[in-house]
Amino acid sequence: MTIAHLILVLVALSSSSSPSTAASFERFELKLYSTFGQNKKNENVFVSPVSISLAMSMCAVGARQETLNQMLKSFEVSSSEQLIKTAEQIM
Helix, strand or coil: CCHHHHHHHHHHHHCCCCHHHHHHHHHHHHHHHHHHHCCCCCCCCCCCHHHHHHHHHHHHCCCCHHHHHHHHHHHCCCCHHHHHHHHHHHC
């Protein structure tokens, strides 16, 4: 992971008023970035975990039942309202 990427994630999350939810977004994004990069050790990887997180949080608005539960589990949050509130603050 590059320093610039880490700085972008931290800056985006610093505007959130809920540290625990912001931290859950950060953990999700770091896991995502790690997953993308693990098979490309000697190659450049260009991906925006923040964009993917925001897109997934928008999808959570329409998700129901098991799909919603899995999305909330991925972000380590307990409710879609908590997920949406953090996404709004990041945007």
